[in-house]
Amino acid sequence: MNRLKTLLDTKKDLLSIYFTAGFPQLNDTNTILQALQKAGVDFVEIGMPFSDPLADGPVIQKSSTQALANGMSLQVLFQQLADMRQSITMPVILMGYLNPVLKFGMERFIDQCAEVGVDGLILPDLPYELYHEKYRDLFEARNISNTFLITPQTPSERVQMLDQNAKGFLYMVSSAAVTGATTGLNQFQLDYFNRINAMKLNSPKMVGFGISDRSSYRQVCQYANGAIIGSAFIKMLEESKDLTVDIKNFVASIKG
Amino acid sequence: MFHPNEKGFYGQYGGAYIPEMLIPNIEELKKNYLEILESETFQKEYHLLLNDYAGRPSPLFKAQRLSDKYNTNIWLKREDLNHTGSHKLNNTIGQILLAKKMGRQRIIAETGAGQHGVATATVCALMGLQCIVYMGQTDMERQAPNVARMRMLGAEVRPALSGNRTLKDATNEALRDWIANPTDTFYLIGSVVGPHPYPDMVARLQAIISLEIKQQLKQKVGTELPDYVIACVGGGSNAAGSFYHFLEDASVRLIGTEAAGLGVDSGETAASMACGDIGIIHGSMTYLMQNEDGQITEPYSISAGLDYPGIGPLHAHLKDSGRATYMPVTDEESLQAALELTRLEGIIPALESAHALAVLPKMNFKPGDQVVVTVSGRGDKDMKAYMEYFKLTE
Numbered sequence: 001m002n003r004l005k006t007l008l009d010t011k012k013d014l015l016s017i018y019f020t021a022g023f024p025q026l027n028d029t030n031t032i033l034q035a036l037q038k039a040g041v042d043f044v045e046i047g048m049p050f051s052d053p054l055a056d057g058p059v060i061q062k063s064s065t066q067a068l069a070n071g072m073s074l075q076v077l078f079q080q081l082a083d084m085r086q087s088i089t090m091p092v093i094l095m096g097y098l099n100p101v102l103k104f105g106m107e108r109f110i111d112q113c114a115e116v117g118v119d120g121l122i123l124p125d126l127p128y129e130l131y132h133e134k135y136r137d138l139f140e141a142r143n144i145s146n147t148f149l150i151t152p153q154t155p156s157e158r159v160q161m162l163d164q165n166a167k168g169f170l171y172m173v174s175s176a177a178v179t180g181a182t183t184g185l186n187q188f189q190l191d192y193f194n195r196i197n198a199m200k201l202n203s204p205k206m207v208g209f210g211i212s213d214r215s216s217y218r219q220v221c222q223y224a225n226g227a228i229i230g231s232a233f234i235k236m237l238e239e240s241k242d243l244t245v246d247i248k249n250f251v252a253s254i255k256g
Numbered sequence: 257m258f259h260p261n262e263k264g265f266y267g268q269y270g271g272a273y274i275p276e277m278l279i280p281n282i283e284e285l286k287k288n289y290l291e292i293l294e295s296e297t298f299q300k301e302y303h304l305l306l307n308d309y310a311g312r313p314s315p316l317f318k319a320q321r322l323s324d325k326y327n328t329n330i331w332l333k334r335e336d337l338n339h340t341g342s343h344k345l346n347n348t349i350g351q352i353l354l355a356k357k358m359g360r361q362r363i364i365a366e367t368g369a370g371q372h373g374v375a376t377a378t379v380c381a382l383m384g385l386q387c388i389v390y391m392g393q394t395d396m397e398r399q400a401p402n403v404a405r406m407r408m409l410g411a412e413v414r415p416a417l418s419g420n421r422t423l424k425d426a427t428n429e430a431l432r433d434w435i436a437n438p439t440d441t442f443y444l445i446g447s448v449v450g451p452h453p454y455p456d457m458v459a460r461l462q463a464i465i466s467l468e469i470k471q472q473l474k475q476k477v478g479t480e481l482p483d484y485v486i487a488c489v490g491g492g493s494n495a496a497g498s499f500y501h502f503l504e505d506a507s508v509r510l511i512g513t514e515a516a517g518l519g520v521d522s523g524e525t526a527a528s529m530a531c532g533d534i535g536i537i538h539g540s541m542t543y544l545m546q547n548e549d550g551q552i553t554e555p556y557s558i559s560a561g562l563d564y565p566g567i568g569p570l571h572a573h574l575k576d577s578g579r580a581t582y583m584p585v586t587d588e589e590s591l592q593a594a595l596e597l598t599r600l601e602g603i604i605p606a607l608e609s610a611h612a613l614a615v616l617p618k619m620n621f622k623p624g625d626q627v628v629v630t631v632s633g634r635g636d637k638d639m640k641a642y643m644e645y646f647k648l649t650e
Contacts, residue, residue: 050550050551050636051419051551052419052424052428052537052552054428054431054435054538055273055275055277055432055435056431059599061418068551073549074549075549088500097536099535099536099546099550099552100549100550100551102536102548103535103546103548103549103550104549105552119494124275124276125273125274125275125536125539126273127273127274127275127276127279128276129263129273130271130273148276149275149276149277150276151276151277151438152282153277153281153438153439154276154278154279155280156278164620170386173276173277174275176436176437176438176439177436177437178432178435178436179437222350242475
């Protein structure tokens with residue numbers, strides 16, 4: 001049983017933070033990881049920057065462009081994470097687009113993930129069908145869980161199918177939008193959360209996209225196991241003069 | 257062997273590498289497109305509009321002075337005479353009919369040179385549908401007349417501000433729009449790129465080009481099979497349409513020309529086959545230009561319509577299988593070819609089409625060969641580049 005499953009099975013109101021590797025500075029990855037763990041975040045998604053992130057809004061796009069300009073690559077990221085498990089006990093997920101991973105080599109990539117202690121992956125442009133056909137055995141052999149997204153438009157049968165095949169959690173995209181779109185929860189979204197809840201799925205659910213503050217976090221926690229915050233955190237990093245202090249304050253403002 | 261399988265793969269190329277947010281829309285399209293495209297009512301409406309609105313069939317013109325120069329028989333497939341000035345309208349007429357049948361009211365599109373944007377804005381005006389076109393800011397500047405045409409047609413042109421601000425970036429923005437507007441919006445893609453079923457759908461809607469070539473050549477020289485078909489390739493829609501009905505005719509040599517920019521070794525190029533390798537761009541596995549980390553490289557070409565770092569998966573498959581040959585053409589070569597066509601035949605071609613004409617001096621035609629070159633569009637939109645290069649204002 002991996003760290004992620006243990007956490008999801010035992011804890012509620014989870015807070016997960018997404019941040020782009022290599023942003024704001026190339027070597028901030030570990031500083032941010034340490035600060036997030038210390039601030040009491042439950043788990044993290046580390047974004048692997050890509051030149052053409054088509055499911056991301058302007059904030060994460062900009063951070064990815066900056067990270068690439070700083071020299072971030074998968075090779076550099078795995079070097080940075082090599083000793084992570086000496087101090088990081090929370091689950092760590094890598095999130096990113098498929099092309100850099102394929103260029104790196106899927107098998108090599110999964111091996112490196114297992115080696116440095118990554119628990120799971122989110123690869124938005126690898127749909128379930130292609131994952132199942134081409135890569136599933138590889139993931140499962142190294143005990144790396146893949147994460148599937150569901151959206152308000154995902155038909156119920158497909159939600160059931162993804163639920164049955166999920167090893168970690170289902171990533172509930174809160175609304176039809178790219179990352180970072182700011183919305184309060186509206187009736188349409190509440191209906192969607194209620195519809196999914198009524199399905200009594202086996203998998204834990206984390207809500208992401210458009211979660212930015214304490215009130216949206218508290219609200220979605222009533223419907224899911226927790227929430228994922230990305231763009232709002234990146235925006236804070238952009239302006240931060242002292243990462244450790246600002247990260248502590250940011251997390252406190254959500255959870256405190 | 258040149259059609260995609262049910263998952264949208266041409267050999268190893270194609271497929272639908274898309275986020276879950278796009279899956280319901282892509283599934284709906286996949287379920288419906290063949291049935292609608294092959295239905296009698298669609299075919300009737302599509303061909304009526306192609307004939308009476310677009311002005312098809314487009315002529316197959318014997319370019320005599322060009323033929324004399326290269327000591328062979330050169331035929332120009334005049335897509336530049338299509339309404340709106342390029343082959344793009346063939347596809348937008350088809351997709352707008354499909355969008356209407358699927359009940360979508362809001363149309364989005366990406367555009368490079370602006371030809372697809374204009375063709376989309378045109379059919380949206382014709383059908384009374386809302387139209388939003390994403391265009392890289394760099395392209396908006398170098399293709400300003402087309403921006404004005406789209407606006408006059410009632411479309412909203414939204415600038416793409418990421419990357420080099422060209423076609424790739426406009427396509428990213430259009431995909432993001434579709435993710436954010438999944439229920440009322442139809443994404444009208446302009447080339448044989450993107451996730452399945454777009455490459456197949458667009459190829460089928462452009463296939464009218466090769467269907468007409470066969471009929472016209474038969475009428476003019478008694479055989480429907482030329483020795484060569486030559487077309488330029490950005491994403492590859494006019495080439496896909498020009499090749500389509502010849503794919504199974506092994507005697508017909510198919511030549512695609514891609515934009516080499518300042519040269520394939522210059523680093524300033526859009527020749528994704530000469531300089532790229534296999535990867536995923538805009539939902540499709542294909543040849544693309546990328547660095548060693550799998551980051552997509554910013555392309556360059558003088559021709560906004562060919563300034564794209566990938567290529568349609570059909571072409572990737574045709575290249576690997578040896579069925580078609582792809583040749584790089586530089587900015588300089590295309591400009592010279594544009595001038596040559598203008599002076600010998602009185603036709604000012606688009607810079608994209610000039611890339612097809614530019615391989616004529618590199619070929620070894622026989623005097624008896626029948627050579628078809630698709631002139632995909634007219635050159636009005638490129639007059640700024642021509643004026644600068646040929647110093648036409650001095």
